[in-house]
Amino acid sequence: MNRLVGILLAIAAIVAGGAFFGWKGAILGLSCVVFYLLLQFTQLMKVMRTANDAPMGHVSSALMLQSRLHPGMKLIELIKLCRSLGVKSGENTYRWTDAGGDAVDIVMERGVVASWQLVRAPGSPEDDDGQPPAA
Template identity: 45%
Template sequence: MNPIVGWGLAFVALVAGWFSYGWQGVVMVASVIVFWLLLQFSRALRVMKNAAQAPKGEVGSTVMLNAKLKHGMTLMQVIAITRSLGDHVSESPDTWAWRDAGDSRVTLVFEGGKLSRWELHRPASSEG
């Protein structure tokens, strides 16, 4: 959800709480907003804790990761899927990469904080 929309809804809820129940309504709505923010913070900490326990930039299967990716995902959502922090490849555009044991690599490009494109690189087969 767009943060402007989220905070706009929170403001509307505060106004509705004021007109419905006075200051008690504002306190109740403020409590719900704080609870929601704590839930989001807890989720982010859990994702980062899980990612900190895995090798940086490694994933079980880049092919499976490639299949799970969708346009518009945030980096936090990708980290939750991979359970690993990615290797930061480039600052502009914001590019991250994950690899697997077979030396395949998925490179993700984020624009505006959202996943805009990605590419799966597989090593050339040495059969022959």
């Protein structure tokens, strides 16, 4: 949700509660806003706890990560997808590497995915034309 929209909804909840039910309604509106913020904080802590359990910059499959990315994906969604934090490899670039040596470099701008690039490991099973070998 847009930050400005969230702030306006919080103010509207407090004002509407105060207008309809007096000071008790304003307290109820404030309680709802605080409850929503606590839910968001709990979700963030759960994602960070999951990321803490994994090695930094490691992902199970770089190819699968690359296929699930889309422009505009928020950082919290990316961390949920990777289940780890990325290793900073540039000014706005972070890298996730799998066990086979393949990596995904993701460029973040303002907390959202702007672009990404799959980096194949040397000696990966590809022919000279970039296609995987036929079985």
